[in-house]
Every structure is written in C-alpha cells, then in structure tokens.
Amino acid sequence: MPGAMREAYEEMICEVLKEGSPFDDPLPDGICISQTTFCFTGEFEFGTRKECQAAISSRGGSFTSDVNSKTEVLIVGYSANPNWSHGTYGNKIMKAMILRLQFSRPFIIPERFWVTLLSKPN
Helix, strand or coil, X not given: CCHHHHHHHHHHHHHHHCCCCCCCCCCCCCCCCCXXXXXXXXXXXXXXXXXXXHHHHXXXXXEECCCCCCCCEEEECCCCXXXXXXXXXXXXXXXXXXXXXXXXXXXXXXHHHHHHHHCXXX
C-alpha cells in the first residue's frame, strides 16, 4: 500500500478510535476455531504465545505471526498496549484495522472472548 494511502487510513482510524476501542462491537457470533486463521498480539493470561498457538492448532485452526490478508481474527492479549487510553494502538492492531477497511476482516477480539471460544464445540 502506498505511503500516502496508509497515512490516510491511519488518520481515519485514529479519528474513529478517539473515544472507542479496536474491538468488534458487538463481538462477532459464529467464530469457529477450526479452519480459521488467527493472529495474536500482546501478552496473554492464558499462557505463552506458543501455548495460545497450540490451543488453536489442537482445535483445527491455524495462525500467522503477523496480520495479513489471510488473517481472519486478531486476538488481543490483556496487555497489548498500555497507551490505548491515549489513542495509540499497536502495529498489528493498526494493520488489522486497515485490512478491515479494505476487506471487512479480520475480526479484532479480546483474549477473554477468545477463551470462551475455546470451550465451544467446533
């Protein structure tokens, strides 16, 4: 994406998020772990990044190390970015939001919602 276009997207996203969060609201129904591609950002109460990735793999899902056009869900750990209250979002979240403007995905969900998905049958 050309630099000027990315800057324009980032400006638009910052304006939208001045009073909100990056999470889907309402949180999406129907996310199935199986055959879905996830990406993680932040630190997780659930465990290490490898433990989180193993939880996805063992349920038939896949994961990427960076947000890209194949990412369907970005899971945000409890301490992803301490500057959110000041409107500063992490790189993965910003990239996910730009992709969402272009392709209507990925979903952006908090860790606590992801943990509830793990307990649901696929």
